[in-house]
Structures are given as structure tokens and as C-alpha cells.
Amino acid sequence: xxxxxxxxxxxxxxxxxxxxxxxxxxxxxxxxxxxxxxxxxxxxxxxxxxxxxxxxxxxxxxxxxxxxxxxxxxxxxxxxxxxxxxxxxxxxxxxxxxxxxxxxxxxxxxxxxxxxxxxxxxxxxxxxxxxxxxxxxxxxxxxxxxxxxxxxxxxxxxxx
Amino acid sequence: xxxxxxxxxxxxxxxxxxxxxxxxxxxxxxxxxxxxxxxxxxxxxxxxxxxxxxxxxxxxxxxxxxxxxxxxxxxxxxxxxxxxxxxxxxxxxxxxxxxxxxxxxxxxxxxxxxxxxxxxxxxxxxxxxxxxxxxxxxxxxxxxxxxxxxxxxxxxxxxxxxxxxxxxxxxxxxxxxxxxxxxxxxxxxxxxxxxxxxxxxxxxxxxxxxxxxxxxxxxxxxxxxxxxxxxxxxxxxxxxxxxxxxxxxxxxxxxxxxxxxxxxxxxxxxxxxxxxxxxxxxxxxxxxxxxxxxxxxxxxxxxxxxxxxxxxxxxxxxxxxxxxxxxxxxxxxxxxxxxxxxxxxxxxxxxxxxxxxx
Numbered sequence: 001x002x003x004x005x006x007x008x009x010x011x012x013x014x015x016x017x018x019x020x021x022x023x024x025x026x027x028x029x030x031x032x033x034x035x036x037x038x039x040x041x042x043x044x045x046x047x048x049x050x051x052x053x054x055x056x057x058x059x060x061x062x063x064x065x066x067x068x069x070x071x072x073x074x075x076x077x078x079x080x081x082x083x084x085x086x087x088x089x090x091x092x093x094x095x096x097x098x099x100x101x102x103x104x105x106x107x108x109x110x111x112x113x114x115x116x117x118x119x120x121x122x123x124x125x126x127x128x129x130x131x132x133x134x135x136x137x138x139x140x141x142x143x144x145x146x147x148x149x150x151x152x153x154x155x156x157x158x159x160x
Numbered sequence: 161x162x163x164x165x166x167x168x169x170x171x172x173x174x175x176x177x178x179x180x181x182x183x184x185x186x187x188x189x190x191x192x193x194x195x196x197x198x199x200x201x202x203x204x205x206x207x208x209x210x211x212x213x214x215x216x217x218x219x220x221x222x223x224x225x226x227x228x229x230x231x232x233x234x235x236x237x238x239x240x241x242x243x244x245x246x247x248x249x250x251x252x253x254x255x256x257x258x259x260x261x262x263x264x265x266x267x268x269x270x271x272x273x274x275x276x277x278x279x280x281x282x283x284x285x286x287x288x289x290x291x292x293x294x295x296x297x298x299x300x301x302x303x304x305x306x307x308x309x310x311x312x313x314x315x316x317x318x319x320x321x322x323x324x325x326x327x328x329x330x331x332x333x334x335x336x337x338x339x340x341x342x343x344x345x346x347x348x349x350x351x352x353x354x355x356x357x358x359x360x361x362x363x364x365x366x367x368x369x370x371x372x373x374x375x376x377x378x379x380x381x382x383x384x385x386x387x388x389x390x391x392x393x394x395x396x397x398x399x400x401x402x403x404x405x406x407x408x409x410x411x412x413x414x415x416x417x418x419x420x421x422x423x424x425x426x427x428x429x430x431x432x433x434x435x436x437x438x439x440x441x442x443x444x445x446x447x448x449x450x451x452x453x454x455x456x457x458x459x460x461x462x463x464x465x466x467x468x469x470x471x472x473x474x475x476x477x478x479x480x481x482x483x484x485x486x487x488x489x490x491x492x493x494x495x496x497x498x499x500x501x502x503x504x505x506x507x508x509x510x511x512x513x514x515x516x517x518x
Binding site: 027028031034050051054055057058061062063065066069070073121122123 | 270273303304305308309311312313315316318319322323326334338341345348363364365
């Protein structure tokens with residue numbers, strides 16, 4: 001059951017990713033990217049990591065995809081224009097893929113058979129964040145506050 | 161104690177009564193005992209889905225009649241009263257009308273995106289219904305982070321609204337979608353932050369637990385709902401207003417203001433697609449301006465929702481009793497007063513002075 005689901009999800013994710021990389025219109029690419037993210041989130045769900053999956057949907061589809069859309073719309077005039085194939089990008093992608101594959105195959109943990117996956121309750125994640133990882137959490141909070149203030153400063157009316 | 165006897169009575173009778181639907185489902189599934197496990201699982205999900213859709217679609221239909229009736233009364237007319245008794249069958253007639261209307265897709269529209277947008281919006285709304293606990297043992301989709309699921313699914317509607325606006329290939333649609341998305345993003349922040357105090361106090365993201373935490377009565381009379389605490393009441397009001405904005409309801413229906421931009425991202429939708437976008441709203445309240453909405457979100461709603469979080473913490477550490485109640489009220493009142501003093505622009509209403517017309 002779960003392996004069938006995995007294969008289906010993997011096909012969906014990879015197909016959407018391929019579409020995101022190859023589609024001619026930038027908007028279509030963005031939307032396919034969102035579908036890819038949904039696929040990845042579903043994979044997390046399959047692994048029992050519901051929290052990560054939900055945060056992925058929340059942050060990447062609810063915020064990042066919308067941000068990309070806004071960026072495209074606000075900066076380019078030729079949104080609908082066709083782009084030619086970007087061969088340098090293809091080369092770069094192949095290089096990154098190769099590097100990642102090499103690195104993954106080098107690790108020993110690939111060979112380990114994962115025992116039964118047990119879902120970690122959200123409460124445990126919260127406790128870990130507030131105790132052992134409280135400093136990274138605070139740093140992220142500071143960074144986000146700085147970003148918020150920065151955005152405000154950027155759009156503030158200039159005094160003449 | 162009178163209390164105990166009432167409680168006992170409730171326990172004996174309600175315990176059976178509130179499980180009626182659960183029992184019905186078990187009875188339905190008992191036909192499938194011979195089938196393999198996964199068939200039963202799928203059948204169980206299907207039963208849940210059908211029950212959910214049936215209940216919510218009929219509720220939605222009823223609400224639309226009720227809303228049109230009441231709006232009609234407010235505006236000194238009768239409202240729908242032709243179809244069926246008291247016009248109760250009006251939604252059926254509307255639905256048939258919407259279904260048989262010609263499905264017009266603009267020639268230069270992006271067909272697929274244009275087609276998918278309403279589906280995505282409806283799907284997100286229905287998915288979000290799945291984690292709501294309707295009663296004891298009656299949460300269709302039990303998940304550890306149910307609250308998170310609710311908002312995660314809800315946040316995908318922004319992309320759907322954008323798809324509708326962009327897919328129509330029409331500048332009014334696009335402008336409307338941009339407004340809608342900007343508004344939704346701004347109000348999502350207070351919407352989620354106002355839920356935080358509840359999550360903090362209960363210590364769980366599961367809707368079932370949150371409901372369970374609010375059982376019991378104070379003085380045997382007032383239910384122990386969080387709405388009756390100062391932070392709960394404030395959070396509720398903020399949440400309600402944000403919810404109104406999120407769904408682009410009347411006072412905040414800027415994105416679809418006909419007088420300004422035709423119908424926003426719904427401009428190019430006809431027939432049933434239009435209905436899925438849920439438009440029958442005419443208001444009694446004047447529409448607010450887009451910059452006012454944004455100002456309201458960032459300058460008032462956001463600080464107030466943070467105040468709610470703090471007030472809930474104060475309530476918790478002051479012992480969750482009367483003392484906590486008063487202290488959290490104090491926090492909220494102080495912040496509200498300071499905030500309204502800061503936001504008061506000192507612009508007073510005065511008779512209009514004409515420079516040239518006199």
C-alpha cells in the first residue's frame with residue numbers, strides 16, 4: 001500500500017519538477033513548482049512526519065510560491081513570453097545532481113534499513129525547539145523581525 | 161448538588177445520543193465485514209466524505225437563503241419567496257441555473273489554469289472541513305497537528321486566487337487577484353496569531369484536545385469556554401474579523417468591488433464556476449478602501465493579536481482563575497488604549513469648507 005503510494009507520489013513530484021524546469025511560460029513553471037512542493041509534502045506525510053509536511057505546505061505554497069508569483073508580476077513585463085532553452089542552466093543542474101548523488105552514495109546511512117517509522121508528536125518537536133534548540137529559534141526570530149522592519153523601512157514614505 | 165444531578169442526567173442520555181452518527185456509520189460498515197481491511201478503510205473514508213459534503217452543502221444552501229432573506233428585509237424588500245415554501249428551494253433553482261449556463265472561457269485565457277482555479281479553491285475549503293471535530297469520536301481526519309493542517313490548506317487558496325486572476329488574462333481580473341492576495345496575506349498573520357493563545361493554553365495542536373480542554377462549567381452555569389476569558393474574547397473578535405477579510409466578505413469585499421474593478425478575479429467566470437466562488441453578497445455596510453484595510457491589518461490587528469498571546473500567558477501564570485481573568489483584561493485594556501491613542505490621527509470631522517464654490 002505505502003510503496004504504491006510512494007511510487008505514485010514520486011512520479012508526480014518528479015513530473016512536476018520536470019515541468020517546472022522545462023515549461024515555456026514562467027507562470028506555468030511556478031505553478032508546477034507548487035505541485036512539486038505538494039508532492040514532497042505528501043512524501044513527508046507518508047513518512048509520518050506530518051508536522052514537516054504541513055509546514056512545507058504552509059511556508060512554501062502559502063508564502064514562497066506566492067512570493068515568486070508577486071516577484072515575477074512586479075518585475076517583468078514579458079511574463080507570457082517564451083523563453084528559449086537555457087543550456088548553461090541545464091549544465092549547472094546536471095552538475096548539482098551529480099554532486100548530490102555522489103555525496104549521497106558516499107554516506108553509509110543509505111545502506112541501513114530503516115526500522116519502523118514512528119510518528120513524532122508535534123508536542124515533542126515543540127519541546128525540543130524550546131529547550132535544546134532555543135538559540136537557533138531565537139536567532140530565526142531575530143532574523144524575521146529584522147526582515148519585517150527592513151521591509152517597512154523600504155516602503156516608508158520619504159520625507160521631503 | 162444540583163450540578164451533579166444535571167451532569168449525571170446529561171451523561172446518561174447524551175452519551176448515547178451524541179454517538180448516533182458514529183453508530184450509524186459502524187452499522188453501515190458492518191456490511192463489509194467480509195471485505196479486506198483496505199476496502200473497509202476506503203469505505204469508511206467515503207462515508208465520512210459524503211456525510212461532510214451533504215451536511216455542508218445543504219448548510220451552505222440554507223445559509224444563502226437565510227442571508228438573502230435577511231438582507232432583503234434590511235433593504236425593505238421580500239427576498240426570494242417564489243420557489244418552494246418561503247423560497248426555501250431557491251438554492252436548488254440557482255444551482256440548476258448555474259449548471260445549465262453557458263460556460264464562457266475567454267479566448268486568450270489560459271484554459272487549464274482558468275479551469276483549475278475554482279476547483280482548487282473548493283478543494284481547499286472542503287479539505288479544511290475535514291479536521292474539524294464535530295462531536296465525540298466524530299473528527300473525520302484525526303491528525304496530530306489539525307490546526308496547522310487547517311491553516312496550511314487554507315493558505316493554498318492564495319495561489320488559487322492568483323491562478324484565477326492570471327489565468328483569465330484580463331487586467332481587471334489580475335488587479336482584483338493582486339488586491340485579494342495582498343489582503344489575504346496581511347490578514348493571515350493576525351488570523352494565525354490569534355489562534356496561538358488557545359494552542360498555548362491547551363498545549364496541543366489537535367482540535368479534539370482543544371475542545372476537550374473547554375468542557376465543564378464554572379459556578380455550574382457558565383461553560384468553561386475560552387471565549388469567556390478576556391484574551392479569548394479579544395482573540396475571537398480579531399479572528400472573526402480576519403476571517404471575514406480572508407474570505408472577502410462584505411465590509412472587506414474590495415477585491416470584487418463592482419464599482420471599482422468589475423468583479424476582480426471572478427470577472428471572467430461564468431455559470432457554475434462563478435457559484436463556486438461564492439458570490440451572492442450584497443452588503444449593508446459600506447465597503448472599506450484597500451489602503452484602510454491594509455493599515456488596519458498591520459497597525460491594529462497585528463499588535464492586538466500579539467497582545468492576546470501575552471494576555472493568555474498572564475492568565476495562565478496568574479492561576480487561570482478570577483485573578484488571571486482580571487489581569488489579562490487589564491493587559492488588553494491598557495494595550496488597546498495606548499494603541500488607539502497612537503493610531504488617532506487627530507483628524508476631526510468638520511463642516512466642509514469650499515474655497516472656490518461660494
